[in-house]
Amino acid sequence: MAKRKFRIVKRENNIPVLGVCEYCSAEFVADPATIGQPKDGHAHLEKQFIAHRCKRLDARKNVVRIVA
Numbered sequence: 001m002a003k004r005k006f007r008i009v010k011r012e013n014n015i016p017v018l019g020v021c022e023y024c025s026a027e028f029v030a031d032p033a034t035i036g037q038p039k040d041g042h043a044h045l046e047k048q049f050i051a052h053r054c055k056r057l058d059a060r061k062n063v064v065r066i067v068a
Helices: 038-051 059-067
Strands: 006-012 015-021 027-029
Touching: 006 038, 015 038, 027 038
Parallel strands: none
Antiparallel strands: 006 015, 015 027
């Protein structure tokens, strides 16, 4: 399995509000309570990333779905 990678995709007023797993494209949204605090917002997103399990579809299965 390839390494998972966390990336911040969207910031508002330099505060992270949306993150994504680059391996499986799972999205993580900031908690509204942490929007005023940049460090807490990033920590909340990172906790979600660490807790999730990647569910990436096999490329061959995707092709079958597209063709069908």
